[in-house]
Amino acid sequence: MGSDYFERVYEVVRRIPAGRVSTYGAIAEFLGSVSAARTVGYAMNASHSRPDVPAHRVVNRIGLLTGKHHFGGTQMMEELLRSEGVEVEDDRIVGFAQHFWDPSVHLPREFPPTEGRSL
DNA sequence: CTTTTGACTGGTG
């Protein structure tokens, strides 16, 4: 179970706290290989039917809102981030390093946890 | 079945 890579990506993204952001590469690295970063982006593309997945909190390695075109309105992603206290300027997150949330640091190495799992 | 294409990243030139 849970063998789907996408599902693991969604689980990680769900743990990103409001007001924080992570990157495709950081998530991919946490799940095994940084090279799978594109797949993480692809998973986000497929997360449309997943209202519980805050895809707007995932940006590229320099804090650029590369996926903003997939949020209906072109500025929807930016609006969502601003509403959470993340300042955005020119499609880029201001003070990206301060908002960056690394799953490899904040989540247990084995993920998702096999016990006390609530889905 | 094979090929192409992505919301990516790091390295090389």
Add this chain to the structure above:
DNA sequence: CCACCAGCCAAAA
């Protein structure tokens, strides 16, 4: 700074 390439995973044609 820009162009190109390889690596990884899944879906669509």
